[in-house]
Amino acid sequence: MPAAGIASFLKPAELHKLGRLAINSRYVVEGSLAGRHRSPNKGSSTEFAEHRNYNPGDDPKHIDWKVLGRTDRYFVRRYEDETNLRVYLVVDRSASMAYASEGKPTKYEYACHLAAAVGYVVVKAKDSVGLCVYAEKIDANIGARNSFSHLNNALATLKGYKPASKTSTAKTLHRIADSIRRRALVILFSDLFDEQDDIVRAIAHFRKLHHDVIVFHILDPMEVDLSFKKGAEFVDMETGEMVIVDPRAIAEDYLKVFGEFLEGYRKPCAEMNVDYRMVKTDEPFDTFVRAYLEERKRFSR
Amino acid sequence: MTFLSPLFLGAAGAAVLPLVLHLMAKRNTVRMNFSTVRFLKLAQKQSSTKIRMENFLLWLLRTLLMLLLAFAFAKPVARLSGHSSFGSLLGASRRDVAIVWDGSYSMSYELNGRSVWDVSKDSVISIIRGLNKGDRVSIFVAADTVVPLIGEPTSDLDFAVATVKAQQYRYTPSSLSDAALAALDVIKNTGNERELFIVTDGQNSAWDGFRTAHSASSGPSAAPASSPLPSPAAGQVRVLSTWNPDQVDKNIPFFVSLLGAKNPVNTAPLTVQVQPPLIMADTAPELQVTVGHAGPAQQNSVAVYVDEREVVRRSVDLSANTGFNLMFTIPPMPPGTHAVRIQTADDPLMLDNNFLLLLKVRENLPILVVGSEEDTFFINHALTPTDNAPIKTKLLAPDQLVSETLDNYPCVFLVNALPLPGPALTVLQDYVHKGGVVAIFPGNRATPDDYNAFSFMPAKVLRIEDITGMPERQPLALLDPLDPLFSGLKMPPGASPGAAVQRRLVFDKLDPNGKALIGASSENPFLVSRVFGTGRVLLFSVSADRQWSDLPLSPFFLPLVHQAVHLACGIGEDKVQVQPSSSFVLSDVISQVPEGATLIAPDHTSLPIRKVQKEGRGGILR
Numbered sequence: 001m002p003a004a005g006i007a008s009f010l011k012p013a014e015l016h017k018l019g020r021l022a023i024n025s026r027y028v029v030e031g032s033l034a035g036r037h038r039s040p041n042k043g044s045s046t047e048f049a050e051h052r053n054y055n056p057g058d059d060p061k062h063i064d065w066k067v068l069g070r071t072d073r074y075f076v077r078r079y080e081d082e083t084n085l086r087v088y089l090v091v092d093r094s095a096s097m098a099y100a101s102e103g104k105p106t107k108y109e110y111a112c113h114l115a116a117a118v119g120y121v122v123v124k125a126k127d128s129v130g131l132c133v134y135a136e137k138i139d140a141n142i143g144a145r146n147s148f149s150h151l152n153n154a155l156a157t158l159k160g161y162k163p164a165s166k167t168s169t170a171k172t173l174h175r176i177a178d179s180i181r182r183r184a185l186v187i188l189f190s191d192l193f194d195e196q197d198d199i200v201r202a203i204a205h206f207r208k209l210h211h212d213v214i215v216f217h218i219l220d221p222m223e224v225d226l227s228f229k230k231g232a233e234f235v236d237m238e239t240g241e242m243v244i245v246d247p248r249a250i251a252e253d254y255l256k257v258f259g260e261f262l263e264g265y266r267k268p269c270a271e272m273n274v275d276y277r278m279v280k281t282d283e284p285f286d287t288f289v290r291a292y293l294e295e296r297k298r299f300s301r
Numbered sequence: 302m303t304f305l306s307p308l309f310l311g312a313a314g315a316a317v318l319p320l321v322l323h324l325m326a327k328r329n330t331v332r333m334n335f336s337t338v339r340f341l342k343l344a345q346k347q348s349s350t351k352i353r354m355e356n357f358l359l360w361l362l363r364t365l366l367m368l369l370l371a372f373a374f375a376k377p378v379a380r381l382s383g384h385s386s387f388g389s390l391l392g393a394s395r396r397d398v399a400i401v402w403d404g405s406y407s408m409s410y411e412l413n414g415r416s417v418w419d420v421s422k423d424s425v426i427s428i429i430r431g432l433n434k435g436d437r438v439s440i441f442v443a444a445d446t447v448v449p450l451i452g453e454p455t456s457d458l459d460f461a462v463a464t465v466k467a468q469q470y471r472y473t474p475s476s477l478s479d480a481a482l483a484a485l486d487v488i489k490n491t492g493n494e495r496e497l498f499i500v501t502d503g504q505n506s507a508w509d510g511f512r513t514a515h516s517a518s519s520g521p522s523a524a525p526a527s528s529p530l531p532s533p534a535a536g537q538v539r540v541l542s543t544w545n546p547d548q549v550d551k552n553i554p555f556f557v558s559l560l561g562a563k564n565p566v567n568t569a570p571l572t573v574q575v576q577p578p579l580i581m582a583d584t585a586p587e588l589q590v591t592v593g594h595a596g597p598a599q600q601n602s603v604a605v606y607v608d609e610r611e612v613v614r615r616s617v618d619l620s621a622n623t624g625f626n627l628m629f630t631i632p633p634m635p636p637g638t639h640a641v642r643i644q645t646a647d648d649p650l651m652l653d654n655n656f657l658l659l660l661k662v663r664e665n666l667p668i669l670v671v672g673s674e675e676d677t678f679f680i681n682h683a684l685t686p687t688d689n690a691p692i693k694t695k696l697l698a699p700d701q702l703v704s705e706t707l708d709n710y711p712c713v714f715l716v717n718a719l720p721l722p723g724p725a726l727t728v729l730q731d732y733v734h735k736g737g738v739v740a741i742f743p744g745n746r747a748t749p750d751d752y753n754a755f756s757f758m759p760a761k762v763l764r765i766e767d768i769t770g771m772p773e774r775q776p777l778a779l780l781d782p783l784d785p786l787f788s789g790l791k792m793p794p795g796a797s798p799g800a801a802v803q804r805r806l807v808f809d810k811l812d813p814n815g816k817a818l819i820g821a822s823s824e825n826p827f828l829v830s831r832v833f834g835t836g837r838v839l840l841f842s843v844s845a846d847r848q849w850s851d852l853p854l855s856p857f858f859l860p861l862v863h864q865a866v867h868l869a870c871g872i873g874e875d876k877v878q879v880q881p882s883s884s885f886v887l888s889d890v891i892s893q894v895p896e897g898a899t900l901i902a903p904d905h906t907s908l909p910i911r912k913v914q915k916e917g918r919g920g921i922l923r
Contacts, residue, residue, distance in 0.1 A: 099336035107336070193337045223336055226344075234335040243338045244330055245345050249352045254344035261340065 005152030008159060009116035014286040018117055021293045022125040023087065023185070051075040085127035085185060086144040089115045090176055091158060092190030094135045094167030095238045100281070101222035108163040110281045111189035111218050116155050117289040118187060123151045130184075133158060134172040135165045141179065166238050170198030177205040185212040192217055192265060193238075200268045207272045214275040217265060221282050226254045305376035305556070312371040319363035323356070396436040396494040397454050399484035400425055403501035404442040404468075405475035410502065410561055411649040417502045417561040418470040424500050424558050429461050439487050440465065443480035443501075445473035454487065477501060485549060495553045502561030562649070566596030568619065570603070570643045570656035577789055578871035580662050581691045582636050590643055590656070592617070593624045605629050606642040607660075609905075636664035657902060665693045667709060668866060671702055672716030672845075676744060679853035680716055680845050683862040692866060699725070707732040712869035714862075716845045717744020720751035733757050734834030738869035740862075741838070742845035743806050752806070757838050759815030759831035760808040772801040772850075775821045777857065784818055786830065786839070786868050796856035800827070804849040805842045839865055 006015070054063055054074035062076045097108035105113075115131070122129040123146055130144035131154040139161060142154045169190055180186065186206050192199055192215075206213045222228070231246035247254070262278060269276035275296065279288055304310060335341070345352075402425055408418040429438055437454035438461050441447055450464055481499060488495045574589040592603060598621045604614040613629045631641075643656040668684055670677045677696060684692045697705060699718040702725045707713060713732070715721075719741075721729070733739055734757075743752070743765070752762040777798035779787055792798070798819070807825055811817065814833070817826035821842075831838045843850040852858055900908040 096336040099334065191336065193339070220336065226341075230331065232331045232333040234333055234338050234341055236338040237334050237336055239338075241338055242332075243341050243345065245341050246352070247341075249355065250341070250344040250348040253347040254340060257340050257343045257347070 005155035005159070006116055006120055006148070009113050009155060010120060010286075014117070015120060017286055017290060018121050019124060021121045021290060023085070023118065023121055023127070023293055023296070050078050052078055085122070085125075086130065086182065087118070087122045087127060087185045087187060088130045088132060088144065088176070088180060089119055089154075090132045090134070090173070090186060090188045090190075091115055092135070092167065092169060092188075092192075093133055093139065093161050093163045094169075094191075094193070095164055096167065096191055096193045097218075098163035099220055099223070099237055101220050104220060104281045106163065107191055107218045107220060107281055110279070110285060111216070112155075112158055113285045114216060114218070114279070114289065115158065115187075115189055117285060119151050119155065121289070121293065122146075123148055129154065131155075131158060132176050133161050134169075134176070135163075136168045136172075138172055138175060141176075144184070167194050169194040170202045173199065173202035174205055177202065177209055177211070180209070180211065183210045183212075185214065187214040187216065189216050189218060191219060191223075196261070196264045200265070203269065203274055204272055207274065213272075215265065215269060215277070217262070217276065217278040219278060219280055221280050224258065224280060226251050226258075303378050305378060307375055309371055309374035309376075312374065313368055315371065316364045316367040318367060319360050323360065396432065396496060397488045397491040398428070398432060398436060398438045398496045398498060399454075399488045400428060400438065400440045401477060401480045401484050401497065401499045401501075402440060402442050402450070402465075402468075403475050403477060403499075404444045404448065404470060404473075405502075405504070406470065406473065406652045407504045407565075407650060408470045408502055408561070409650060409652045410565060410567075411651070412562050416470070420560050421500045421502070421558075422465060422468065424560060425465050425498075426462050428498050428500075429458050429465065432458055437491075437493070439484065441480045441484045442468070443475040443477045445476060447476070447480045447483045449483070452487065454491065475501070482548065485553060488553070489550065495550070497553055497555050499555065499557045501557070501559065503559040504561070504565070564596065565650065566599075566648055567650045567653070568592060568594045568596075568601050568645045568648050569650070569653035570645060571624070573643060573656055573658055575658075575660065577867065579666065579867045580634075580660060581666075582662055582664050583633050584662070585630055585633050586660065588629045588631065588641070588643070590627045590629060591624060592627060592645060594619045595622055597621050601646045603627055604644050605631060606644065607631060607634060607639050609640070609642070634660070634662045636662050638662075655902075663691065663870075665691050666711070666866065666870065668692055668694045669697060669705065669707065669710040669713045670694050670716060671697050671699055671713060671718040672742075672744075673698070676717040676844075676846055677714070678846065679858065680714055680742070680862065683853075683859045684866070686859065703728055707737060708735075710737070712738045712740065712866050714845075714865075715739060715741045717742065717746055719744070719747035720754070726755060730755070730757055730833075733836035733838055736835040738837050738839070738865065740865045741840045742843075743841065743849070744844045744846075745848065749806075752840075755838075757831060757833040758812065759829035759838055759840050760811045760826075763807045763809045765804065766807045767804050768802060772803045774799050774801040774851075775823070777827055778820045780817050780820045780826070784816075784830070785871060786818060786864050788864075788871075789867065790860055790864055792860060793856045798855070798857040800843065800850045800852040800855055800857075802843055802850040804844075806840075808842070837868065 010018070051064060051067065052075065054076050058076050062078075064075050064077045067073070067075045091108075091111050093108055097111065098106050100106040100109075119129045119131075126146055128144035128146040129151055131140060131142040132138060133140040140157050142150075142157060169192065173188070176186075188203075203213055203215065226247045228247035231244070231248075233242055233244045235242050266276055266278075268274075277292060279285075402421065408416065408421060410417045412420070425440070432438060435456060436458075437456045438458065439452060439454045440450040440461065441452075442450055450468070451461055455461060477499065481497065484497055488497070569592070570590050571593045572591040576587045576589070577584065580586050588605065590603065590605075592601075594601070599619050600616060601619050602614055602616045604611055606612065612631050615627060615629070617625065617627065619625070629643075639660045639662060641658050641660050643658075645654045648654065670680055670684070672680075674696065681694055681696070684690070684694050695710075699715075699721055702718075702721060707728060713729070729739060739757075741752075749762040749764055752758060777800060779798070781787075800821075802821070805825065808829060811829060812831055815829055815831040817828070818830050818839075819826065819828035821827045825842060827842050829840050829842075831840075841852075843852055845853060847853060898910060900910050902908055
C-alpha cells in the first residue's frame with residue numbers, strides 16, 4: 001500500500017493506471033541488488049557473455065567442456081549480471097517554476113506530480129529511486145532506495161519545498177552529476193530557463209559518466225503560444241525585470257524565438273541520446289507518463 | 302467649396318483622440334507576473350520596427366477617419382464649373398434652382414444692427430451669384446400667399462439679383478410649404494439638375510405647414526396692386542395648400558439657410574377686447590389687452606394712444622416666455638371715430654409693437670321700432686327710460702317700413718308688426734344679411750303663416766297657443782350664457798328671469814342655423830335666434846305687451862331689450878382691429894375704396910394695400 005507521501009500527489013485511480021508500468025534504462029546500469037536490468041558486471045544470469053581462460057581457483061563447473069574437446073584448452077564460460085535500476089529524480093524549484101496561467105497548476109506542482117508518478121513506477125518495479133531538489137544550489141539530495149517508505153519520505157521532502165529564488169540549473173546539474181557514483185537513470189524536471197549552452201553541457205556531463213538521462217521540459221501553455229488577449233507590463237518572476245508589450249503584436253516573433261529555444265534542447269539531446277520531452281501543464285500527467293513509458297518500452301525492445 | 306455645417310469642422314480637433322487613447326492605453330497597462338521576460342524582450346526587439354510601423358499606420362488611419370467624419374458632418378458642397386475642363390470631364394450639367402424666400406413679418410427682426418430680411422436678401426443674392434452661366438433661377442416669396450418673384454426659371458441672373466434687391470418684407474405670416482410646393486412644381490420637369498433653396502429665419506410657425514395639413518385655401522395667386530412686386534403674369538403658379546411629402550421629387554436636394562436669432566426677444570400686444578361694445582360719449586371704455594412675450598424676463602411698458610395722444614401708460618415686469626393681460630380704462634371720448642393704438646416698448650421686432658383699432662363713440666343711438674303706439678309702449682319705455690337716454694327710438698307703422706332706410710339703424714324691433722307687405726320682407730332680409738339685427742315680438746295680428754313667410758326665421762312657427770287656467774310664473778333660463786346677446790348682461794339685484802305666460806308661439810324644429818337662447822320650464826323655447834348673413838334675428842315667443850305675458854313688467858325685460866341693442870351695435874358697427882401679421886377686408890369697412898388709395902396708420906406710416914379676390918368677395922386687403 002502506498003503511504004501518505006504518494007497519496008498527496010497521486011489518487012488511487014492514477015496509481016492503478018501506473019501500477020503495471022515499468023521504466024527501463026536504455027543502457028547498462030550499476031545497481032546494488034539483483035534485478036532485471038543489465039549490469040556491466042558478469043554474474044549468474046543465464047545470458048552468455050564471453051569465454052575467459054581458466055585460472056586456478058575458478059569453479060570447475062564453469063569450464064566449457066565442448067571448447068576443451070575442440071581446442072584442448074580450458075576456457076571458462078562467463079554470464080551477464082543483472083541488477084536493479086537506480087533512478088534519480090532531479091526537480092527544479094526556481095521561481096520561474098511557480099508560474100501558472102489561469103486554471104492551470106504551477107509548473108512546480110506539475111513537476112512534483114510527474115516525479116511522484118515516475119517514482120511510484122520505479123519503486124513498484126523493485127528499482128531504487130532518489131531525489132534531488134535544486135534552485136541556485138542543491139536543496140535536497142536523497143539517495144536511491146527501493147522502498148515505498150523511502151519514496152514517501154522523498155516525496156514529503158519535495159512537497160515541503162516551494163518554488164523560490166533564482167535558478168542555476170547548469171551549475172547544479174554538474175554537482176549532481178559528480179555526486180552520482182554509479183551508472184543510473186537521471187530524470188530532470190525543469191523549465192530549463194537558464195543559459196542554454198551551460199545546461200546542454202551539464203546534460204553532456206551526465207552522459208559522459210554513462211548515465212541514462214531523461215529531460216522533462218515542463219512549460220505552461222501560455223509560455224508556449226503567448227495567447228494573451230491584452231497588452232500588459234510583464235514582470236520576470238526570477239529577476240523582477242519588467243517589460244511592457246502587446247503580446248498580440250509580438251506573437252509571431254515570440255513563437256519563432258521560443259521555437260528556437262526549444263530546438264536548442266531538442267537537437268543536442270537527440271545527438272547525445274538523451275530522451276527529451278516537452279510537457280505542457282494542461283496535459284494530464286498520468287496520461288503523459290503512461291504514454292511516455294509505453295513508448296520508451298516499445299523503442300527499447 | 303463651402304460647408305453647410307461649418308461648425309462641425311471644429312470637431313476635427315477630435316483627430317488627436319487616437320493619439321490620446323493610445324497614450325492612455327499605455328499608461329493603463331496591467332502588471333502581470335511571467336516566468337521569464339527573456340523571450341518577450343527578444344521578440345519585442347525583433348518586432349519593434351514592425352510594431353512601430355503598424356502603430357503609425359493605425360494612428361494615421363484613425364486620425365484620417367476622424368478628420369473625414371468631421372469633414373463629412375460639415376457637409377461640404379463643391380461646385381464644378383460647367384465650363385472648366387474638369388467640370389466638363391465630370392459631365393457637369395446646367396442647374397435649375399428654385400429659391401423660396403421667407404417673406405414673413407418676423408424677417409424684420411433686428412439682429413446686430415441689421416434686419417434678418419436684409420441678411421436673407423444677401424443670402425439669396427449670394428445663391429444667385431453662385432450659379433454658373435446657363436443656370437436658371439426662379440424665386441418665390443412665402444407670404445400668406447405665394448408670391449412668384451420670378452415664376453418661370455430665368456437664366457438672366459442680373460435681373461434676378463436686381464429683383465431681389467428691390468424687395469421689402471411683408472406684413473403677413475409665411476406659408477413656406479405652399480411656396481416650396483409651388484417652387485418644386487416649376488422645376489419639376491426641366492430635365493436639368495434641380496435644387497431647392499429655402500431661406501428663412503426658421504421661426505416655428507413657418508415650419509408648421511411642413512408638418513400638418515392646414516385648411517387655408519389660397520385662391521389664384523395674389524395680384525399685388527401698389528406693392529413693387531411684378532404682376533402675376535410672370536408665372537401662373539399652382540398653389541397647393543397642404544404639404545404632402547409624396548408630392549416631392551426625392552431627387553431634388555433641399556438646402557435650407559436658417560438665419561435670424563436663435564432665441565428671439567419680442568413683446569407684442571396680441572388681442573384687445575373693448576367693454577362695453579356700445580360706447581357713448583359719457584362712457585369710459587375698458588380695454589383688456591393681451592400681451593405676449595418671448596425671451597428672458599425683463600421690464601417693459603405698454604401705452605395706449607387715442608388719436609395719437611398718450612392717455613395711459615403702464616410698466617410691467619415680464620416673466621420669461623409668457624403672456625399676460627392688462628386692463629386699461631381710457632377717459633370718455635367725444636362722439637366720432639377714434640384711432641386707438643396700443644404700443645409696447647421697442648424691441649428687435651418693431652413691426653408688431655403696435656396694435657391698432659378704431660373706436661366709434663356715439664352721441665345717440667337710433668333704433669327703429671315698428672308697430673302701433675299701443676303695442677310698442679313697453680318697448681319704447683324700455684329703450685328710452687329717461688328723456689336724455691342715448692338711445693333715440695323712431696316709431697314706424699308697418700306699412701311705412703318699405704320707405705325707410707334701414708341702414709341708419711343698427712337694430713329694428715318688430716312689435717306686433719306682422720303681417721308685412723312683400724317688399725318689406727325683402728327689405729328686412731337684405732338688412733339682416735348685411736349685418737342688421739331684427740328683434741320680433743309676436744302679437745295678435747299675425748297668424749303662424751305670417752311668421753313663416755320670412756326666410757330668416759330661427760324656427761318655424763307651428764301655432765299660437767293659449768294657456769288655460771291661472772297663469773303661473775315660469776323661471777327663464779339662459780340656455781347659452783356665452784352668446785354675445787348676454788355679454789355684459791346685468792340683472793337688478795335680487796331679480797331672476799321669469800314670466801307668467803298666457804299665450805305664446807309654439808315653435809317647430811329649429812332652423813340648422815338657429816338656436817334657443819332662453820328656455821322656459823316647458824319644452825318650447827322662450828327666445829330663439831338665428832344668424833343670417835352677417836346679421837341676426839331674435840324671435841320671442843311672447844308679445845311685448847301684457848296680453849300674452851307679464852314679461853314687459855318683469856325686471857328682466859329692460860336689460861334684455863338693451864342687450865339686443867348692444868348686440869346690434871357689436872355686430873353691425875365698424876369694429877376694426879389691426880393685429881400684427883393680420884389682414885382684413887378694407888371694403889368691409891369702407892364701402893367704396895378708390896383706386897390708388899393709401900392707408901395711413903395712426904402713427905402716420907403708410908400701409909400697403911393690395912387687391913385680392915377672396916372667398917367670393919372683391920375687396921382690398923391690407
